[in-house]
Amino acid sequence: MSEKQTFDSLKVSEKLIEKLRESNITEPTAVQAQAIPLIFEGKSLLFQSETGTGKTYAYVLPLLTKIESAENSVSEGTAAKTPQIMIVAPTFELASQIKTQIKAVSDIKTALLIGGAPIKRQVENLKEKPAVIAGTPARLVELLKLKKIKTDGLKALVLDEADRLIAPELRDFTMELVNSVKKQVQLIAASATITKSAQKLLSASRIKADGSSETEVETLFLPPEDVLKKRITHLAVFAERRDKIDTLRKVLLAEKPSKALIFTGKLNQVENIVSKLKYKGIECYGLHAKTEKTERKSIIDRFRSGKIKTLVTSDLASRGLDIPEISHVIQMDMPSNEDFFVHRAGRTARAGKTGTNIVIGDEYEMKNYARIEKKLGLTVYPKVLFKGKLTAPFVPE
Structure with a gap:
C-alpha cells in the first residue's frame, strides 16, 4: 500500500x-x-x-x-x-x-x-x-x-x-x-x-x-467517487405546474435548509419565484444571465459568506461554482440535458460533505426523473408534504 x-x-x-x-x-x-x-x-x-x-x-x-x-x-x-x-x-x-x-x-x-x-x-x-x-x-x-x-x-x-x-x-x-x-x-x-x-x-x-x-x-x-450516489440524498416532490412555487415555499419551511440553491431552466421564472417567495415572507435573491455583473458578484459573495441563505438561479450558476455549505439544491424543473442535472445536484455535498437534492416536478418531469434515476443508478425517494413536513407517501395496505 x-x-x-x-x-x-x-x-x-x-x-x-x-x-x-x-x-x-x-x-x-x-x-x-x-x-x-x-x-x-x-x-x-x-x-x-x-x-x-x-x-x-x-x-x-x-x-x-x-x-x-x-x-x-x-x-x-x-x-x-x-x-x-x-x-x-x-x-x-x-x-x-x-x-x-x-x-x-x-x-x-x-x-x-x-x-x-x-x-x-x-x-x-x-x-x-x-x-x-x-x-x-x-x-x-x-x-x-x-x-x-x-x-x-x-x-x-x-x-x-x-x-x-x-x-x-x-x-x-x-x-x-x-x-x-x-x-x-x-x-x-x-x-x-x-x-x-x-x-x-x-x-x-x-x-x-x-x-x-x-x-x-x-x-x-480519476475514477468516480460516486458523490451523486453516496453523499447526496435525492428526493422527488410532485406538484402541478401552477402549484410549484407554493410547494417550494412549503418545502423550504419543512426542510429549513442552512443554505439553499434553487434552479429553474427558465430565465424569466427567476424573478417570478423570488417575488412570490418574498411576498410570502421568505427572504431570497435571484441570479440569472441578465443580472448586472457587479450585482451578480455581490450576490454570490453574500451567498458564499452565508449572508444570503436562499438563492434562485438559472443554469448560469450550475457549473464550476464552489459555494461552501450548500445543504439543499432544489430543481424546479428537469433540465433537458442530464449533464445539467448532474452539475446542478453537484452544487451540494462538496469537499466531503453530504447534501440533499430535491426535484419539484409534474407528471412529465417525474417520468424524466425516473429515467435519469435508472440511467445514473440513483435512488430517488418520493416525498409528500404532510403537516409541515416532508414524509414518505402513505401507501394503504
Whole structure:
C-alpha cells in the first residue's frame, strides 16, 4: 500500500500549506494527489474529476509554488514583469471564484479580466504586473489583440471547465488563446467531463508546424467517487405546474435548509419565484444571465459568506461554482440535458460533505426523473408534504 500523500510530501510550499490549514484544508484530495506531481514536472495535462473534488487547487497549488520559488531565487529587480500563469474560465462567476481561491492561500498578485466590466480599469490592473491573470476567453482575446497582455513570460495556460470552453459558443476564443502562446507553454485543462474530441483538439494544439510535438499532453481520469450516489440524498416532490412555487415555499419551511440553491431552466421564472417567495415572507435573491455583473458578484459573495441563505438561479450558476455549505439544491424543473442535472445536484455535498437534492416536478418531469434515476443508478425517494413536513407517501395496505 502506498504511503498517504500530504501537501508537504507533494512539495507544496509551506506558505501555501499554512494558508490551507487556516481554511481547514489539511489533506489533498485524490485528484490533487495525482495531478500536483505531474504539474510540478512541467507536463501538459488534461485531467477529469467529479464536481466538488478540488480541481482548482490541483493546478493552483503547484503553479503558485513554482512562482514563489522563482521569486525567491531571483533578486527583486529581476522578478518577472509579465504574467506567468493565464487561467481561462467560461463564466465571470468561475473566473472570480478562482481569483478568490488564489487570494485565500497567496498574496501573489492576480488580475481578474472579465467581459462586462470596464476594460480601462483592467488595463490599469495589468500595469501593476500581475503574476497570474484569470478571465473569460473573449475579454482575454480582446486584451491580447490590444497588446495589453504579453505572453512572452507565460509558463502555464490553464483551461478550467475545459469542456465548456471548447463548446461551440466559446471554442473560437479559447483556441485563439491556446494558439497564441508558445508551444512549449504548459497546457493544463480541467473539467468534470472531458470528451475525446476535446482531448484530440487540445493535443493537436501542441503540435508544431513541422509535425513534431513540443510538449506531449498527458491525460488523467480519476475514477468516480460516486458523490451523486453516496453523499447526496435525492428526493422527488410532485406538484402541478401552477402549484410549484407554493410547494417550494412549503418545502423550504419543512426542510429549513442552512443554505439553499434553487434552479429553474427558465430565465424569466427567476424573478417570478423570488417575488412570490418574498411576498410570502421568505427572504431570497435571484441570479440569472441578465443580472448586472457587479450585482451578480455581490450576490454570490453574500451567498458564499452565508449572508444570503436562499438563492434562485438559472443554469448560469450550475457549473464550476464552489459555494461552501450548500445543504439543499432544489430543481424546479428537469433540465433537458442530464449533464445539467448532474452539475446542478453537484452544487451540494462538496469537499466531503453530504447534501440533499430535491426535484419539484409534474407528471412529465417525474417520468424524466425516473429515467435519469435508472440511467445514473440513483435512488430517488418520493416525498409528500404532510403537516409541515416532508414524509414518505402513505401507501394503504
